[in-house]
Amino acid sequence: MSSLLTNSSAMVALTTLRGINDSMATTQNRISTGMRVADASDNAAYWSIATTMKSDNSALSAVKDSLGLGAATVDVAFTAMDQTVEIVSQIKDKLTAATNGTVDREKIQADIEQLQKQLETIASSATFSGENWLQQDMGADALNKEIAGSFTRDAAGNTQIENIVVDTRTTVLVDTRSTGTNTGILTSDLMGGGVDPTSATDITITTGDIDSLSVKLTPAVGPAPAPVDGITRKAIEAAIEKTFEGLPEGTGAGTQGGFDAAAAKTVAGAVNTRLTALTGGSESFLDLDISTLGNNAVDNGILAAYIDVVDGQLSAITDAATELGSAKSRVDMQKEFASNLSDAIDRGIGQLVDADMNAESTRLQALQTQQQLGIQALSIANSGSQNILSLFR
Known part of the structure; x- marks a missing residue:
């Protein structure tokens, strides 16, 4: 039935065209933003997950910055400790050379004194961003150094910062405390315990x-x-x-x-x-002085003791360098892992909310074709009224 007041064909064509236009608007929005899920109205579940993971990834980025700062601090301490090993080895060599009774021990002590001052300079200079792990007050300072290592969220949604802990009790070269037992490697008393040398x-x-x-x-x-x-x-x-x-x-x-x-x-x-x-x-190590030692059994015995304890301190410094090297390796590995983890989270988020540009561009071309056909269909439907008019001619 043909009706002048109701054009059913035009209504159907218009509805179809409206749907095509809506789909085209959605596709164009995905292409312009690059996102399939831009807000909660697109997909509430995916949007919620993606938003939470983006927030966690932002926190992980801050952790990476902290790891970078920690890596730099450990690297400075390790570099200084490595240099300390070399200088202490030189002091040991000079003490060994002094065992020759024909050498001038006072001149050797002049060289040793300069090396001792260099050790003090190294310990005081091993600072990064106000942190010095080689020169501390071991009675007051916190000796367990914490570096933010990771940001985690459990199944219940609880978050936690996990730290890398570096114990510096065995790596401090200079203990700056003025009271109590000094335990710095270079500043501790080397006389020995359990006996008073005067009694x-x-x-x-x-x-x-x-x-x-x-x-x-x-x-x-x-x-x-x-x-x-x-x-x-x-x-x-x-x-x-x-x-x-x-x-x-x-x-x-x-x-x-x-x-x-x-x-x-x-x-x-x-x-x-x-x-x-x-x-x-x-x-202490920094006080060792052989300038007044003579060439007799007693003084030579003292010199031999100096060499022995210096070798012991060299072993302690080597162990300390090893610990700092291990900490440096751990921080570097965690830094690399945090970077890779952040990239993996980004990829996961992309799987949830990113638009497939190949698919969207293909869909856009198809919708454009459908739009043109819809316009043609609407035009044909509207021409029905003109056909009714021809009946009255």
Whole structure:
């Protein structure tokens, strides 16, 4: 039935064209923004997930910045510690050269003093952004250094920052505290514990051959603590060995017939007196001084003790450099992982909300064709009224 008032064909064609135009608007919006899900109205679930992950990725970006700062701080400390190993090795070499009785120990000490000052400079200069891990107040400063390592969210939606912890208790070169026991590698007292060098009165010979001598020191009063290796004990052992080297244990102390505990005790007393005069009872790595040491058994024993404790501190510094190297490697790995994780999250978000430009461009061409056909269909539908008019001619 043809009606002048109601054009059903035009209505259908108009509805179809309106739908095509809406689809085209959606496609054009996706092409212009590059997003398939631009807001919650497009896909509420995907939009919610993507928005949360974008926020987490932003936090992860801040973590990457923190890791970069931490990596730089560790790198500065590691570089300084690596240089410290080299300088301490040089000091050990110069002390070893001083064992030659013909060299001028005062001139060698002048070189050692400059190296000691360089160690102080290295420790004080190993600073990045106000952080110095090699020079700290070990009685007041927080020695566990925390570097933000990752940002995580559990299934319940709870977030957490996980930190990389670097324990610097064994890496501090200079302990700046003014009270309490100094434990810095370069500033700790190297004299040794468990014995007072001014009051040691008892020496026990536990082997019968000076080449495998073992000396035990105990204080004059009170319970005898376990002796701790240090300059005092090492110097006494070395001085006794140098005084009686090659002689069997026996009587007639100090003679070619042998040596005994009394003779060893005399040497120990001489070492104690000499050390007290040299050090005042305490000696750190930065205070070692061989300028006044002579070429005799007591002073040579003290020099041998210096070399021994310097070697021990070199071992401690090497261990500290190893720890910092491991921390540096860990931070670098986490930094790389955080970067890769951020990229993976970006890709995941893209899978949810990004538009497929190839598909959208193809869809746009198809919609444009449909739009043209829809316009043609509407034009044909509207021409029906003109056909009715021709009936009345």
